[in-house]
Amino acid sequence: MTAPIRTARESGLVACTRCARVWPMGTAECARCGSALQSRDTRSLQRVWAWLIVGFMCYIPANLFPMLKTRVLFTETDATIVGGAVELIHHGALGIALVILVASVGIPIGKFVAIAYLALTISRPAALSSHRRHKLYELVEFIGRWSMIDVFVVAILSALVQLSVVASINPGPAAITFALSVIFTMLAAQSFDPRMIWDSGSERAR
Amino acid sequence: MAAVSGDARLTDLEDIIACPQCDTLHVARIPALGQRAICRRCGYVLIAPRRGAYLRTIALALTVTILMIGATFFPFLDVRVAGMSNASSLFDTALAFVDGGIMTALSVAVAALIVLIPVLRSLLVLYVVAPLAIDRAPLPQAAAAFRLSENLRPWSMAEIFVIGCAVALVKVGDLARVGYGPAFWMFAALVVVILLQESLISRWMIWRDLDPKNRPA
Ligand SMILES: [Zn+2]
Ligand SMILES: [Zn+2]
Numbered sequence: 001m002t003a004p005i006r007t008a009r010e011s012g013l014v015a016c017t018r019c020a021r022v023w024p025m026g027t028a029e030c031a032r033c034g035s036a037l038q039s040r041d042t043r044s045l046q047r048v049w050a051w052l053i054v055g056f057m058c059y060i061p062a063n064l065f066p067m068l069k070t071r072v073l074f075t076e077t078d079a080t081i082v083g084g085a086v087e088l089i090h091h092g093a094l095g096i097a098l099v100i101l102v103a104s105v106g107i108p109i110g111k112f113v114a115i116a117y118l119a120l121t122i123s124r125p126a127a128l129s130s131h132r133r134h135k136l137y138e139l140v141e142f143i144g145r146w147s148m149i150d151v152f153v154v155a156i157l158s159a160l161v162q163l164s165v166v167a168s169i170n171p172g173p174a175a176i177t178f179a180l181s182v183i184f185t186m187l188a189a190q191s192f193d194p195r196m197i198w199d200s201g202s203e204r205a206r
Numbered sequence: 207m208a209a210v211s212g213d214a215r216l217t218d219l220e221d222i223i224a225c226p227q228c229d230t231l232h233v234a235r236i237p238a239l240g241q242r243a244i245c246r247r248c249g250y251v252l253i254a255p256r257r258g259a260y261l262r263t264i265a266l267a268l269t270v271t272i273l274m275i276g277a278t279f280f281p282f283l284d285v286r287v288a289g290m291s292n293a294s295s296l297f298d299t300a301l302a303f304v305d306g307g308i309m310t311a312l313s314v315a316v317a318a319l320i321v322l323i324p325v326l327r328s329l330l331v332l333y334v335v336a337p338l339a340i341d342r343a344p345l346p347q348a349a350a351a352f353r354l355s356e357n358l359r360p361w362s363m364a365e366i367f368v369i370g371c372a373v374a375l376v377k378v379g380d381l382a383r384v385g386y387g388p389a390f391w392m393f394a395a396l397v398v399v400i401l402l403q404e405s406l407i408s409r410w411m412i413w414r415d416l417d418p419k420n421r422p423a
Contacts, residue, residue, distance in 0.1 A: 005246075005247050006230070009229055013224070015224030016224075018226070018353065019410065020223045020413075021223070021224075021413070022219050022223070031419075032413055033349050033353060088376070093377075096373055134228065149366055149373060151312075151370075152367045152371075153370045153373045153374045155300070155313075155316050156370060157377060159301070160294050160378065161285060161292070163285070163290045171302065171303055171312070175309075176303075176311070186360060197228075198228040198248075
């Protein structure tokens with residue numbers, strides 16, 4: 001009943017990943033939408049690794065330096081990402097602390113591992129099927145942006161809490177390295193050509 | 207969607223659609239309104255036509271632009287501690303990092319992610335879709351405009367900012383009393399409109415209608 005899967009590449013065609021139009025192999029530019037055409041973006045893995053490594057290098061200082069500097073009257077306290085979440089737990093805001101921990105620690109680390117796994121399993125056998133790995137890729141693409149939450153929280157607090165001597169909140173250096181880390185890992189995920197997941201297909205035989 | 211059978215002659219490439227995620231070929235058949243054509247291998251949504259999609263897209267894009275202008279300059283949140291108060295607009299929030307140094311770059315990035323990119327995307331979509339809605343030829347550079355809008359899609363983060371507001375309010379809760387300004391509600395409405403707009407747009411239909419070959423000269 002189900003016809004076999006036939007890809008554009010196998011048929012001597014090159015597909016446009018933006019508008020889904022197909023062209024004879026060797027066409028350089030899509031005449032419908034103007035995108036550059038490549039049957040497989042062979043250099044994409046290099047870009048993935050480059051962005052991923054830079055993203056990871058930014059993530060380390062993001063955890064060591066303060067994200068927020070809070071001054072109430074004459075005492076100033078610095079809070080790192082994890083420190084801020086621990087403080088929230090002490091205040092009883094367990095749910096919000098969980099949101100911060102998931103967005104700022106869970107998602108970034110999960111993303112580093114997931115993208116590295118996807119990039120590594122392009123050229124060697126994978127334990128997960130192509131379907132599973134593609135689902136993982138979609139998840140990474142969808143969820144990566146949400147790490148930006150903590151940067152926005154810092155921006156809102158810094159704009160809002162500026163009450164001269166009584167209380168003020170200011171951003172710490174980690175705000176910028178964390179933002180960069182999120183941006184670089186988003187670029188890493190975008191550089192990935194998901195069609196390669198299927199080429200390495202463990203479900204070819206199916 | 208229907209498969210391209212093994213020995214089909216691939217002469218008319220226009221009737222063929224390749225999944226951007228897994229490269230599988232399909233015969234392009236536009237499903238009934240409200241239905242979705244999905245990739246038979248990976249499940250990616252290939253074509254999703256909606257009734258009156260272009261007109262609704264235009265209405266939503268206009269709404270986004272107007273709401274965002276309002277939300278940017280009206281008071282967003284205000285905070286009171288021991289008789290002192292500070293109201294801040296979305297604009298102030300974006301400028302929170304301005305210190306003349308490297309933090310200024312972060313301010314520009316935040317302003318872009320929560321205000322400039324969502325507005326720019328709406329304007330680009332208006333430019334691309336408005337002529338299509340009234341059966342006119344696309345404006346010059348419409349394909350480039352739609353490409354840019356698509357490239358910017360992951361960088362439009364208004365909905366993430368709203369969740370950030372909720373977190374910030376809890377954090378500041380024991381330090382001060384916080385009130386919501388009109389811009390806060392505008393922005394919350396804005397997020398709903400942006401999500402609606404995203405669910406409505408059928409990219410394949412727009413690309414097909416932009417194609418110069420599909421228009422009688
Ligand atoms: Zn194209
Ligand atoms: Zn597919």
